[in-house]
Amino acid sequence: MITAYVKPTNRCNVGCTHCYLPEAVRADKRRMSDDILVTTAQFVAKMQERGRHSGAHVLWHGGEPLVLPAEWYYRAGEILDRELPGHTESMQTSLIPLREEHVELLATRLGGFVGSSVDFSQRQIKGSVDEYHRLWMKKVDMARKAGIEIIAGVVPTTREIGREAEMVKWFVDRDFGAFNIDRYNAYGTYFDDRPSNRQHSQFLIGLFDALMDEMKRTGVAPLVGASRASITGVLYGVGGDRWGGTCMSDFIVVEPDGALNNCPDKASFEESFGNVVDGFDEFAKNRFRRKWIKHQALTHKESYCFSCENQHFCQSGCPITPNGSAHGEDECSGYHSYLAHVRRFVSTPEGEALANAYLNQSGRAKLLEQATVYVSEPSGACAA
Numbered sequence: 001m002i003t004a005y006v007k008p009t010n011r012c013n014v015g016c017t018h019c020y021l022p023e024a025v026r027a028d029k030r031r032m033s034d035d036i037l038v039t040t041a042q043f044v045a046k047m048q049e050r051g052r053h054s055g056a057h058v059l060w061h062g063g064e065p066l067v068l069p070a071e072w073y074y075r076a077g078e079i080l081d082r083e084l085p086g087h088t089e090s091m092q093t094s095l096i097p098l099r100e101e102h103v104e105l106l107a108t109r110l111g112g113f114v115g116s117s118v119d120f121s122q123r124q125i126k127g128s129v130d131e132y133h134r135l136w137m138k139k140v141d142m143a144r145k146a147g148i149e150i151i152a153g154v155v156p157t158t159r160e161i162g163r164e165a166e167m168v169k170w171f172v173d174r175d176f177g178a179f180n181i182d183r184y185n186a187y188g189t190y191f192d193d194r195p196s197n198r199q200h201s202q203f204l205i206g207l208f209d210a211l212m213d214e215m216k217r218t219g220v221a222p223l224v225g226a227s228r229a230s231i232t233g234v235l236y237g238v239g240g241d242r243w244g245g246t247c248m249s250d251f252i253v254v255e256p257d258g259a260l261n262n263c264p265d266k267a268s269f270e271e272s273f274g275n276v277v278d279g280f281d282e283f284a285k286n287r288f289r290r291k292w293i294k295h296q297a298l299t300h301k302e303s304y305c306f307s308c309e310n311q312h313f314c315q316s317g318c319p320i321t322p323n324g325s326a327h328g329e330d331e332c333s334g335y336h337s338y339l340a341h342v343r344r345f346v347s348t349p350e351g352e353a354l355a356n357a358y359l360n361q362s363g364r365a366k367l368l369e370q371a372t373v374y375v376s377e378p379s380g381a382c383a384a
């Protein structure tokens, strides 16, 4: 499956401090032209054919995709249906600019699901996180009235460590059946509230424990891509989320002007891998893309990975996350201490039964399928 992050615009006026896009890029009001969109669809079709991929998924990304009117997406949809038959579509949005005209679009073209980022310390309105949450929930309720399911995505900062149970309760109290955890990346830049790899492990441990407590208490708990993938990895050797991916070869990011990359988190910080107008063959032989594919498959792994009990499903995790002390980190990029925690948990019959019950929550198949779109299982990536 190819995942194409298509950015109709880089414009965004929400102003999150952890945003992977530099401010100057977010201020750019240009939008993708019909010509570039047609060429993008033909490019993805060619990539699908050459790689014998089972399908193509277009994820509208940005910037903030909802700064554009719904009409833009209906027209874009007609182009994609014609040039890329059989594709699927989703959208990652802050939801803040959501208007009634978008709600129908989400319900019809996007199948009644949308991914939306929410956070617990960085976004504020008049200095208040609660005010921001109130506005975000107003937009969630507007979408829910039309039967749309929101798959929330959280990028934990150092300020969220230790607040995992509170976060799970926050989502449960507001009826979220699923949310995802995205890694706070700092490729090509620096943020002082970005957790180190060990701190991110700590967060994942707290989250896992909170979810298992919820399972014990009620028999159901929100579906979280990273928690699920760690269980399937440890129990069945099947990765997902940030573990065991092939994003460097199976993902493309298309900027509004057609410039190409293969990861949304690094697209603004390195030279592009060409442009859709140059065609797929040029992209396939682009030396930066080839370097990244090799890095994911080989050079990102450190010597300790080859003797690690998780290596078959971890594959050293996200290739832009520094892997261990040789690269200035305090833990490996596969969050070994977190995986060790999951392994200990499932080593008892009760723990294994609870973890399996978490994986097999009945009646949530459709939700699960949609929730995993935003972590691109089993390609092991993200809707960062």
Ligand code: SF4
Pocket: 302, 304, 305, 306, 308, 309, 310, 311, 314, 315, 316, 317, 323, 332, 333, 334, 335, 336, 339
């Ligand atoms: S050492 Fe860490 S990065 Fe390497 S395979 Fe094991 S868990 Fe993954």
Ligand code: SF4
Pocket: 185, 242, 245, 247, 248, 251, 262, 263, 264, 265, 266, 317, 318, 319, 320, 321, 380, 381, 382, 384
């Ligand atoms: S998993 Fe792949 S697509 Fe996601 S942040 Fe890492 S390199 Fe980028």
